[in-house]
Amino acid sequence: MxxxxxxxxxxxxxxxxxxxxxxxxxxxxxxxxxxxxxxxxxxxxxxxxxxxxxxxxxxxxxxxxxxxxxxxxxxxxxxxxxxxxxxxxxxxxxxxxxxxxxxxxxxxxxxxxxxxxxxxxxxxxxYFLPPVQTALRWVQEGRIGRICQIKADFGYPQLPFDSKKRVYDAKLAGGCLLEMGVYPVALAWLFMKQDPTEVQVVSRHAPNGVEDDLAVLFNYADAVATLGTSFRCKLQNWAYIIGEEGYIAIPDFWRAREASLYVLDDRVDHFVDERATDxxxxxxxxxxxDLLAGRAGSSVVAARDSLAIQRQMAMIREAFCDDV
Incomplete structure (x- = not known):
């Protein structure tokens, strides 16, 4: 073209x-x-x-x-x-x-x-932000060893509750899982690339029944991920990728501008994205x-990635639906 x-x-x-x-x-x-x-x-x-x-x-x-x-x-x-x-x-x-x-x-x-x-x-x-891509490369290079735990949350208060707000409107697929929880779920998938063998959820709900606060535990074969999302409060919104030999901290991971690599208490590497944009x-x-090169799809967010994220959010929903 x-x-x-x-x-x-x-x-x-x-x-x-x-x-x-x-x-x-x-x-x-x-x-x-x-x-x-x-x-x-x-x-x-x-x-x-x-x-x-x-x-x-x-x-x-x-x-x-x-x-x-x-x-x-x-x-x-x-x-x-x-x-x-x-x-x-x-x-x-x-x-x-x-x-x-x-x-x-x-x-x-x-x-x-x-x-x-x-x-x-x-x-x-x-997925495309350079600090997140850098963290992924550090993991692939073995710099933190085998992943043992992932911690990630994303939440901002959406108060006061109003059933007419888009984020609370069940007819518009409202609720904190799809609105904000998609970020920590996607982050866990990016680094684990596997489904959990067990999902545990503690949920809270708005007056109209829409979920507005979730604490999620993904249990994998040899690792765990603790994920959170909320309309009730501001969460830390950081991500931690924790391995046997070190860990990675990503402040505000959803819009990440930096990532740090730690061994015990010492920061041994640090990446900063100096972008002027969001x-x-x-x-x-x-x-x-991709379009200029005639590619059929993305290699960063592939079809299997989107389907896995949907599948895992459905697992979370199934785990808390009895609480409604």
Missing amino acids: SRPIHWGLLSAGNIVGQFARDFAVVENAVIHAVAARNGDIASAFAREHGIAKAYEGYEGLLTDPDIDVIYIGTPHNLHFEHAKAALEHGKAVLCEKPMTVTPKECEELQRVAERTGGYLMEAMWT GFHYEAQAVTN
Whole structure:
């Protein structure tokens, strides 16, 4: 392809705004259009970010012949529908996490991608952040030995409770598991690449029954992961990868800017990402590069990764559903 990759944004919400701001440093690509249900909102978003086209509704974006790839940032429960439509219109898809709300939906969406020959990737932007990639390399190099424990949590207060808020709305797949818990689950999968043999969950629930605080234990054959997520309180939001010979600490791992390697009490290595952006451009650049190279999918967030994350979140949900 001789011209830059043309992106379309399906939604003009907050996370899409962050994505658009970071896109300024993406090479060989341009955001060509944005679509929102409200045309005035789409137009205002386009003006703010210097985007050529704005569509009221999504059909114009899906059928725009100049668009190569669509980034989907709608509520969780709409991801399947919108990603499926984009693939069937011949567009590559980068879909916000969680890509779907059930493993069944994930499998079906991946079948659509296979049938249409389309590119489909979940926007697990944390996987692309250099500190996380550095931590993964340290583990692969054997610098902490065999992994014994993983600790990761992600939580911010979403108070006061309001059943009309998107994050609490069961009809919109609300709840802290899909909204925030996807991050620690994905982090554990990245380093373990296996399902737990046992899942234990302590759950708390909002007045409408939606889970708003979870403490999760994944028991593997020879390791454990303790994971947490919450709408009730601010958690530490760090990740620790603990091995027999050392450990790695990643502050604010979901948006990581640094990682440290420790042996006992001594920090023996330290990586800092001096980026001026939030970090969404790393995944956007990776997708752009994949499309320019004609790759069928991502090697960083592969289909098996997205399906595993869905499968493990379903295991968590099954473990706490009796508590509701």
